[in-house]
Amino acid sequence: MSLEEKKEFLAEVFELEEEEVVETVILNDLETWDSVAILSIIAFMGEKFNKYPLAKEISKFKTMGEIIDMMNESE
Amino acid sequence: MLTKFKGKKITGILGILPENEYDYDEETKEFADRQTKRLKRIMGYGKRRAVKPETATSDLCIYGLNYILKNNWINKEEIGGIVVVTLTPDYFVPHVSNIIQGECDLPKDVVCMDIAQGCSAYLMGLMQAFMLLEHMENKKVLVFTGDVLNRKAKTDKEMQAQFGGDAASVTVVENDEQAKDIYFNMYSDGKDRDCLIMPAGGYRLPRSAETAEFKDYLGDGILRCKNHIWMEGSKVFNFVQKEVPPMIEEILQYAGVSANDADWFLFHQPNKFMMEKLADKMQVPYEKMPMNIVGEFGNSSGSTIPINITYNVANDLLENERVCCLSGFGSGLTWSSALVHLGKLHFCELVTSTC
Structure with a gap:
């Protein structure tokens, strides 16, 4: 899966423009870094990569880059 | 089984x-x-x-x-x-x-x-x-x-x-000797039982003033009380996405019907998100799998399937016979499904009680 596709998904989840989805974004600065975002990411991981992370693992992430890294490592 | x-x-x-x-x-x-x-x-x-x-x-x-x-x-x-x-x-x-x-x-x-x-x-x-x-x-x-x-x-x-x-x-x-066979499977995994648990109220931990207190027991900022059900949501979500689709595939195959042959997928109703993801994974069109019960009446645990049937497909099942796939999944963990020809029912109704 291309980086663009991942960013497209994350833009939708966080209700951002695609160009706003960059690795350095601090998740705690986003109003949409919530349980809906975490559940959507978990569902995406299962759907696209057959991986099943838990909410408590994802909620530890500090930056957008960590989410993208998790996706990259799952391919 | x-x-x-x-x-x-x-x-x-x-x-x-x-x-x-x-x-x-x-x-x-x-x-x-x-x-x-x-x-x-x-x-x-x-x-x-x-x-x-x-x-x-x-x-x-x-x-x-x-x-x-x-x-x-x-x-x-x-x-x-x-x-x-x-x-x-x-x-x-x-x-x-x-x-x-x-x-x-x-x-x-x-x-x-x-x-x-x-x-x-x-x-x-x-x-x-x-x-x-x-x-x-x-x-x-x-x-x-x-x-x-x-x-x-x-x-x-x-x-x-x-x-x-x-x-x-x-x-x-x-x-009824004339009835068509009902295909049925059921699975359990007691190792993951803790992801849906009501900690107090049984003999292990009786209810008390202490168990009624709301505290952040799990360190996630959410206040919980031991008299209520605790759910580890993401674990339950993952369990459903992992276990339910292969179970449904098995029951359809065992019954010798394809997903296309089934008229209705009448499942437990935890929430719309989980239902949509299940339907996507099983490639079942949303119109064959009603998902509205949580938003109409709430998730009533064991009663969601009959509430789903009586609310969404009552008229169809009173008049016609349909190939229905039923499925429930939750605490235990336990997950189960049935492929059943349902229809020409004597009654199929949803009533509001005075309770």
Whole structure:
């Protein structure tokens, strides 16, 4: 899966423009870094990569880059 | 377990709702933030029903059975057994089935049985009823589901899950040599049992003033009380996405039908998000899998499948026979499904009780 596709998904989840989805974004600065975002990411991981992370693992992430890294490592 | 039941037929289904209704926007208005609205949109939250503070499970069940008897859909002498599946019995002793038997004045030779089970309640109850019918000849077995996890006074501001609902159901099953086979499978995984748990209230930890206190037990900033059900949501979500699609594939294959041949996928109703992801993974069109129950009445644990059937497909099943795939999944963990030709029912109705 291309980086663009991942960013497209994350833009939708966080209700951002695609160009706003960059690795350095601090998740705690986003109003949409919530349980809906975490559940959507978990569902995406299962759907696209057959991986099943838990909410408590994802909620530890500090930056957008960590989410993208998790996706990259799952391919 | 993977098996088929021969010569068994579901002939009537009644769903029973409490009359008190709550609205998501109203319940969340004092703390609503962006997440609240996002949750509503993806989870499909809306209205829910919860019983009054004095209502117990047997009240909903008795209301339902009296409604059936009053309509002469069955008579008492035809009943050979009643199976009650609930998480919220009136007492540890005596059992809800015996309370129903006594209150409805059923004959003494009726087999009365309670089973404790969560969101797989309906399938577990049907399985038990089909087995009992082997020994019932002309008598019928009634399967009750019912839970009152959300009961409260309308004025009570106690925080509750905004998707939780209360409901009950009664299903009549009987022997019929002409009936098509019912295909059935059921799985359990007790190793992951802790991801759906009500910590207090049993003999391991009786309820007390201490268990009623709300605290951040899990260090995630969420206040919980040991008298309520704790759910590790992401673990449950992952369990459903991993285990349910292969189970459905197995039951369809065993029955020799394709997903296209099935007319309805009548599943337990945790929330719209989980249902959509399940449908996507199984490549089932959304219009064959109703997902609206959580937003209309709330997630009523063991009763969601019969509430789903009586709300969404009652007219279809009164007039026609349809190939239906039923599935429940939840505490235990337990997950189960059935492929059944459902239709030409004697009755299929959703009623609102005074409970």
